[in-house]
Amino acid sequence: MIGLWDTTGNEVVKALAAERRSAGGVASGLALTLVAVVEEKKVREAEAAATIAAAAHPCRLLIVVRSDLEGRSRLDAEIVVGGRLGPAEAVVMRMYGRLALHAESVVMPLLAPDVPVVTWWHDTPPDVIANDFLGVVADRRITDSKLADDPVAALRRRADDYAPGDTDLTWTRITLWRTLVAGAFDTTEERVTGATIVAPPNDPTAALMKGWLQSRLGVEPVWEPTDRAPRMHSVQLQCANGDCVTVTRDEGTALFSRSGQEDRYMPLPKRPVGDELAEELRRLDPDQIYGDALGAMAGVPGLNARSPMRVHVWKDPALAARSGDATGAFAGPGGSAA
Template sequence: MIGLWDTNGNEVIKALAAERRSAGGVASGLALTLVAVVEEKKVREAEAAATIAAAAHPCRLLIVVRSDMEGRSRLDAEIVVGGRLGPAEAVVMRMYGRLALHAESVVMPLLAPDVPVVTWWHEEPPNMIANDFLGVVADRRITDCAQSPDPVAALRQRATDYAPGDTDLTWTRITLWRTLVAGAFDTTDERVTGATVVAPKTDPTAALMKGWLKSRLGIEPEWEHTDRSPRLHSVELQCANGDCVRVTREENTALFSRTGQEDRYMPLPKRPVGDELAEELRRLDADQIYAEALGAMAGLTDLDQKPPARVHVWKDPAMAARADEAAGAFAGPGGSAA
């Protein structure tokens, strides 16, 4: 590992090249560049997840930590090739002051040549991805609405802000659920007339499961709120012939029940973030099924018809904060302008 404190982008590029030569790395062996935008307290989580993902997709990992945007501009960096992060080439960059608002000035020269770029936010997703240049330059963008204070509202915002190439780890977390539910119809073509999803009202996976069922089956599923489980608890389908298909979570297994058949237990583990990330990195094209499920959840149509390219929309959070302060200074006791 090489540590550089109060450095600049050119020194980071030189140090990465030197470390790669020392470790025998070659750029042609990289499948992609993964840009991770991370809160300081979650850097180790991001590194652990990226290590798992890099085992399946050797990548150049660029971790961007934006800190203290009001202080002096400074860049601290750690360069790791191999070692604790497995096959990944990693640069952890902590950016302070105004530099944090222009992270692309350091990140762009570090992108591996001739490979796709994926940006992953391991923090609360941006309200508009176009406000973050690191999302605009990416071929694929991975958010995680579970990191938001209101995950379901954040998922609806992802639909409003959607562009082909976007995805969310909420979608990845229902992969096994979707497999189990779809597998129930491998041996029958009975029409589904109704569905019920049982989950807490703040669970984004339930919202997206509901959207997926609606988009695939053309029905309006019900969402039964429960406090029995902190996450998606069960999915039940009612068929035209009166049969009922139900998948219920029990710890790390799923109880599969169907009218007229014996109950069966199937694996339904809670996967680490690294496995979820690795799954999303398997495809770098737009996920049309996700777009349809997301649109059905939010009541929007033709999300996959939106332009895939975004135009960067500059937003300075410091200026926005000062504008809010100024507005407050002119507000009277009742909250309106004096």
């Protein structure tokens, strides 16, 4: 590991190049650049998750930590190649003062050439992703509405701000649920006439499950709030012939029940964030099924028809505070404020 304190972006680029030469083959074959935007207290969590994801998708990991926007501009950096973060080339950058508002000035020269860029916010994402240049330059953008104060409201905000290429780890967390529910119809063509979801009232996974069922089956699922479980507890589907299919969470497994058949237990583990991140990195094209589910959940149609291109809308927190403007935003070159 190389530590650079009160340094410059140019020095970071040189140090990374030197480490890559020293590492040799460890640093070859990068699949993508993963830009992780995190707050200081979550840096270790982000590193642990990225280490798991990098095992499946060798990448250049750029962790951006923005701190103390009012202080003196300073850049501290740690460079790790083939070390504690596995096969990833990693640069952890702590940015202070006005530099934190212009993180792209340091990040852009560090992007691996000729590979896609994925930006992941392991923190509350900006209300408008175009306010963060690190999201504008990305081919894929990964948020996590679970980290917001109001996760369901955060998902609705993601629908309002959606552009093809966006995704949310809430969607990834229901992959196994969706697999179990879809698998129930491998041997039947019965039409689904109704659905019921039992979950806490502010569970974002239940909100997206509701949207997914609505977009795929054309039914309006009923959400029954419960305090019995901290997460989505069960999904029940009613079929036209009177059959009922139910998937119920039970301590890392799922009880699969269907009318006229024996009950079965299927795996339904709670996965670490690194596994969820690795799953999202498998695809670098827009996820249209997610777009349909998110749009149905939020009541915002046509998400997949939107342009995947974003125009940077500059937002200055200091300017907003002085002017009393809640946005403090104005467009970058070629764009208009939204």
